[in-house]
Amino acid sequence: MEQDIESYFEQKGVKPTANRILVLKALRGEEHPVTLTDLELTLSPMDKSSIFRVLTLFLEQDIVHAFEDGRGLLNYELCGSEGPCDRRDEHIHFYCESCRQSFCMEDLPLPEMELPEGYTPHSLSFVIKGECPRCRRQHESD
Template structure:
């Protein structure tokens, strides 16, 4: 992806542009599955762990990525749901493949119309399914 497109995405989310933020966003745009802090550290070998972590937290706060806990590790996924600083709209299924260990968003399976009792304030929902993804399933046949 071109630098101008990455800068536009950051500007649209009111995130100040820095070289590290450009690099991290570029990695999210290259993949269709989750990325952990440790994976980003491996990819961005010369980057400082705390700088990557602060970048992830900024992205999450601004609605550019969302996080999900799996196997005691925080995984981050790019938000395609028009999330913003005030609201994350990631009420969709997250699918964890037990073979390749990747998590993907299955946005076509959403839970936006779940009726909760009126006397409950829901601040966050996490929906995760475990199984075998279509790529791994093909290799098993």
């Protein structure tokens, strides 16, 4: 595992520092995309600004990508691809307004969009808001 993390960082062009390893492990342990606040809880007592610095580097080095959830908060998730972040690696997200969780719709790729000349996209958010199956079942049994 340790070895695997080091070679992963190497291939992404990132030095494996203690904090970076901890953040990567936390992200790998998550089932859903996470916010900075979620990570702060998981990684306590690491402070928020250290986590944020690591995430910013991870974004630059294509280790994670980020999108805004239904509250406008940035969610982070690990890139699936080996090399540079591939657009095909990104997908639509579903945000449940009841449990405030983001879900990956991995089988729903982002639609291809042709931007007018001169516009350079840096990130793209495609979030559907609603209720997840679990919350829906709970409502029905109320």
